Each structure stands twice: as C-alpha cells, then as structure tokens.
Amino acid sequence: MKRILILVLLIAVSFSCKEEFINLQPISDMNAGVFYKTEQDMNQAVMSPYASLRNVYNQLFIYMGEVRSDNTTFSWVPGDSKNMTSIDNFGDVMLSDNTFVLNFWNNVYNTILRCNIVLDKIDAVPFKDPKLKEQYKAEAKFVRALMYFWLVRVYGDVPKVDKQLSVSEAYAVGRTSTQEIYDFIVEDLKFAEANLPVSYATVDKGRVTVGGAKGLLAKVYMTMAGFPLKKGASHYALAEAKALEVISMPTYSLVPDYKALFDVKNENTAESLFEIQYKKGGTTTGSPWNNDFAPRFSNREVVLVGDKSGFNAPTPSISAAYETGDPRKTVSMSDNYVAVPGGNTVNEKYVRKYYDVSFAGSDNDNNWIELRLADVYLLYAEALVRQGKQSETALVYLNKIRQRARNSTGGSASILADYPPFTSSEAFLLAIEKERRVELAFENHRWFDLVRTERAKTVMSQEQKEQNGFNPASWSDNMLLFPIPLSVIQSNPDKIKQNPGY
Incomplete structure (x- = not known):
C-alpha cells in the first residue's frame, strides 16, 4: 500500500526522452524502501517535472494562447465542438465546463505537484556536493515558476500550492491574488537564477540554465509592468536590466539563419534559452x-x-x-x-x-522553443522605449532581428530595410509589436503580448469582426481571462469563485 501511495503521489516519469538527462529509470520502478535516499534518486525525481512539461505543451496550451489571438484560428466547420469554437470566436460564449480549459488546468497543476514533491523531499537526502542539491531545487523552482506564469496569465487569481497537500489541506486553499502569484514566481526565479549553471555537459543538455531563469524573469517583469498589475516604470527597468544580463552572456547569440533555427537537427541552439524536449520513435x-x-x-x-x-x-x-x-x-x-x-x-x-518527417501520427522530433534570444532582444528594446530612454540602443536591437531575417535563406539585401529613427514612442512600440508578431509567429506569445500591452481590445475586436462577424461593442475585458473550470469550483465552492463574465 505504501508503494502504491507513493506512486500515485509522484505520478513519476514512465518514459524516456532523446536528451540523455531524461533517459533514466523511472522512480516508479524502484523499491519504495530506497525511495529518495541518494543524489541519483533525486536526479531522477527532478526529471519528472521536465517530463510533465510535455503534457502541458500540447494542443491545449496553443488553445490558451495563439488561437485566442489574431495569429491563428481553428479550421473549424459547422457542427464542431463548442469547446473549440468558443476559444476562437469571441462571439461564441465560452462555458466554464469547457473540457480544454479543465484539462489545461489539470496538466499544469500536475506539473506543479511534481515540482513540489522534489522540493519537499530533497532536504532529507544527503548530498556530497551541496551546490548540486541547490541546483536540483533551482530546476524544480524554475519549472514551477513557468507553470504559475501560465496559470496567472490564463486564469488570473489561482490557488498557490507550494507543497504536497493532504485532501483536507487542499480543500482549504482558495484563489491567491494575481499580485501574490507573481511575487511567488519572482521568488522562485531568483532562487533559480542564483543556483543554476551557465551550461551543462552534452549528456545533460536541455536542462534549464541560469540564462533560462534570467530570460523568463525578464519576461515576467515585462508582464508585471503592463496589464493587469500595471507596475509601470519600476518593472520596465527591472525587465531592461535582466534582459541586458542575458544579452551580455557570451553563451547566447542569434542563429545566423532563421530557417536553421527550426530544423530538428539544430535543437538547443545558441539562441535557445529553454526548450521542451521531444523525441520521436x-x-x-x-x-x-x-x-x-x-x-x-x-x-x-x-x-x-x-x-x-x-x-x-x-x-x-x-x-x-x-x-x-x-x-x-x-x-x-x-x-x-x-x-x-x-x-x-x-x-x-x-x-x-x-x-x-513523422515516425507515426503525432510522433515527431521537434522541440518546443519556449524562450529564445530574439524574444529577449525585442523585450529589451520595448522596455527601453517604454521608459523613454536610449532610443538609439532600442533601435539597434530591433534592427538586429530584421538584419538576421534578410540575411537568412531566401532573403536578400533589398528586403527588410533597417527601421530609421522613430518620431514618436507610439510608432516605435507599434514597430516592435509588429516585429514580435512575425519573428515569434506561432510560438504562443502573441495573445499575451496583446493583453499585457492593453492592445487586445483594439486588435481583437477588428480581427473578430473580420473573421467571425463579431460586434466590437460586445467586447468585455472579461474575455482577457479564461473561466475557472466548473469542476474545480464544484469541488471547493466555499473557496473557489468564478471569474467575472462566466
């Protein structure tokens, strides 16, 4: 019984990945009597959150982001599930029993559970190298921060769970404010930043590094500066500083050819700060x-x-x-x-x-690039412009993205000319927005960019009018968040209340 309970709580890794750091014996196959006893046990435990990311980065996270934006749509036809059409069509009321909304919630919290198990167990395990123990904690905290960053942007206030909970403890947890969730994310990322290595040996390539933590922290600060927290100048300054730290690291550089960046033979490149690892076969x-x-x-x-x-x-x-x-x-x-x-x-x-070239249906080698240097360049440029300073430096980094594009396969010197100096910050910011849209297209950033910059209403009202006959007068800021899953509310109605408009 003890073994079964441990297996249920762990939901341990039961598969391997192409990067050898995930290609380990699952803890679920080990005897409970030696569970969490050694450094190697904890190394295997840390693999569990990484593996769980593959369950988060699937169709559902595309629905929660890119499909909600003006970049993409479903190829839907009359009779398709309302679960799909209501995500894509703002005029089609989304219901709180939407199974996609629930499944995404569950997948993210399952990954957080795996992180919390590592963090709850690791201090009792002796390590020869104390720095290695802190690194493992940092890896778990990075993944946990990434998951809460998803939750808070999709659902707003969400339950903060920072340890394994009993059933009675779980029922006592209500929704935590957006501000507190962001503070928690920053705390985890600062710990990760202080304790992760700059790089790994080839056998461990794919694990998160200090550059990944810094890059995500820059993005978190940019989001906190905008909607809904509107921290403004102080957090644009924090984002600027953190982005510059990444840019200044010799570890990272733009891949010279944009096409090569997405070739399955070129994964975990010098441009990549963090990727979700996949392996077909x-x-x-x-x-x-x-x-x-x-x-x-x-x-x-x-x-x-x-x-x-x-x-x-x-x-x-x-x-x-x-x-x-x-x-x-x-x-x-x-x-x-x-x-x-x-x-x-x-x-x-x-x-x-x-x-x-698929091995089988939905069995391909493509990693998902969650964060890359081009994204950081554009965040850095935007942070500078929003503070009203160093427009020349911001222009340099904006044009670096265009220069790489025109020098890529299929490009030429006659296209994508450098932007000249802008006459207003408004024009500059729109140019950065446009460049982010095409440079990072289909990488699931567009919707969240529109929300944090408070451009969603303007852009999406027009897009929805053109695509779906949406009446812009029907826009509501309630559309910026998804509903809390109905079953979550029903399981804890005294503590969990619904988002407005659902």
Whole structure:
C-alpha cells in the first residue's frame, strides 16, 4: 500500500526522452524502501517535472494562447465542438465546463505537484556536493515558476500550492491574488537564477540554465509592468536590466539563419534559452505539432503519416503582416498546398515552422522553443522605449532581428530595410509589436503580448469582426481571462469563485 501511495503521489516519469538527462529509470520502478535516499534518486525525481512539461505543451496550451489571438484560428466547420469554437470566436460564449480549459488546468497543476514533491523531499537526502542539491531545487523552482506564469496569465487569481497537500489541506486553499502569484514566481526565479549553471555537459543538455531563469524573469517583469498589475516604470527597468544580463552572456547569440533555427537537427541552439524536449520513435515522447498544424482536409500532401488536425491555422492578417520577401514567412507558414492527386492549389493556410518527417501520427522530433534570444532582444528594446530612454540602443536591437531575417535563406539585401529613427514612442512600440508578431509567429506569445500591452481590445475586436462577424461593442475585458473550470469550483465552492463574465 505504501508503494502504491507513493506512486500515485509522484505520478513519476514512465518514459524516456532523446536528451540523455531524461533517459533514466523511472522512480516508479524502484523499491519504495530506497525511495529518495541518494543524489541519483533525486536526479531522477527532478526529471519528472521536465517530463510533465510535455503534457502541458500540447494542443491545449496553443488553445490558451495563439488561437485566442489574431495569429491563428481553428479550421473549424459547422457542427464542431463548442469547446473549440468558443476559444476562437469571441462571439461564441465560452462555458466554464469547457473540457480544454479543465484539462489545461489539470496538466499544469500536475506539473506543479511534481515540482513540489522534489522540493519537499530533497532536504532529507544527503548530498556530497551541496551546490548540486541547490541546483536540483533551482530546476524544480524554475519549472514551477513557468507553470504559475501560465496559470496567472490564463486564469488570473489561482490557488498557490507550494507543497504536497493532504485532501483536507487542499480543500482549504482558495484563489491567491494575481499580485501574490507573481511575487511567488519572482521568488522562485531568483532562487533559480542564483543556483543554476551557465551550461551543462552534452549528456545533460536541455536542462534549464541560469540564462533560462534570467530570460523568463525578464519576461515576467515585462508582464508585471503592463496589464493587469500595471507596475509601470519600476518593472520596465527591472525587465531592461535582466534582459541586458542575458544579452551580455557570451553563451547566447542569434542563429545566423532563421530557417536553421527550426530544423530538428539544430535543437538547443545558441539562441535557445529553454526548450521542451521531444523525441520521436514510438516511445510516447514525440511532439504532435507536425500533425496538429497540418491542413485539416489535406491527404498526404503536407504530412505523410497520421491525422491532420488543422489546429493553429494562420489567419489572413498574420499572412499579410509579413513584408514582401520576408523569408520568415516561408519558414513559418504557407498560404496553400498542392493537392495530390489532381495538382490543384488548395488555399488552406497552415503552420510550417514545426515540420518533421513523422515516425507515426503525432510522433515527431521537434522541440518546443519556449524562450529564445530574439524574444529577449525585442523585450529589451520595448522596455527601453517604454521608459523613454536610449532610443538609439532600442533601435539597434530591433534592427538586429530584421538584419538576421534578410540575411537568412531566401532573403536578400533589398528586403527588410533597417527601421530609421522613430518620431514618436507610439510608432516605435507599434514597430516592435509588429516585429514580435512575425519573428515569434506561432510560438504562443502573441495573445499575451496583446493583453499585457492593453492592445487586445483594439486588435481583437477588428480581427473578430473580420473573421467571425463579431460586434466590437460586445467586447468585455472579461474575455482577457479564461473561466475557472466548473469542476474545480464544484469541488471547493466555499473557496473557489468564478471569474467575472462566466
């Protein structure tokens, strides 16, 4: 019974990953009598949160972000599930019993549970190297911070769970304020920043580094500066400083060719601060993106093996956002494909950025790049402009992104000219917003950019009017958050209340 209880609480890793640091014997296969006794046991325990990220970074997290934005849509048709259509169409009322909303919540909290198990158990385990113990704690705290960053942006106030809870303790936990959740995220990331290494040996490549912690902290500060907390100048300054620390690290540099950045043979590059690791081959560790993003009604023209789901289909507005000749568009998306048989052109847009030759359906090698240097460059430029200072430096980093694009495969010196100095901060910020949109397209940043900059109402009202006949007068800021899952409220109605508008 004790062994079963431990296995249930741990929900331990039962699969391997291409990076050898995850390719370890699952703790669930070990005898409970030697559970959490050695450094090696704890190393295996730390693998559990990493592995659980693959359950978070699936279709659901795309629904919670990119599909909610003006970048992508479902290839939905009449009769499709309201669970899907209400996420994409602001005029279609989203219900709190939406299964996608619930499943994402559960997947994220399951990952937090795994982090808390590591942190609850590790101090009782003797380590020869005290720094290694602190590193393992830092890895768990980074993943926990990343998960709470997702939760607070998607749902707003959420329960803060920082340890394993009994059933009675769980029922005593209500929603924690957005401010307190962000403070908790910052606390975890500062610990991670202080205790993570700069890099790892090849065998451990893929584990989070100090650069990953600094980069995520910069992004958290930028978000805190904007909506909903509106911390303003103080946090733009914090974001600026932290982004500059990343930029100044010799570990990181832009990959010279944008196309190479997304080649499955070039994962965990010098541009990458943190990636979710995947490995195809029938071991349940492959990524689903190749199949999920293929045109819904295609046959074998785009993807040879498995279903084609049409999730995350590019909108006309993102297609039009690329300047003429921008090679990033060819890497990132296509406006059509050629039908086989027949040879006719089918005008159905799809994401190409995550292409791979599938081992089987939804079994591909693509890692998910959660954070990369180009993102940090643009955050740094934005933080400077929002403080009204160093416009020349901000312009340099904005133009570095365009320079890389025009020097990439398919580019030329005649495209994507450097931006000249801007005459207003408003114009400068819109240029940064546009560059973030096309540079980071389909990487799940757009919706959260629109929310934190308070541009969601303007941009999405117009997009929804064009795509779905949405009446802009019907806009409500309640749409900026998803509902708390109904079953969560029903399980603890005295402590958990619903978001406004649901």
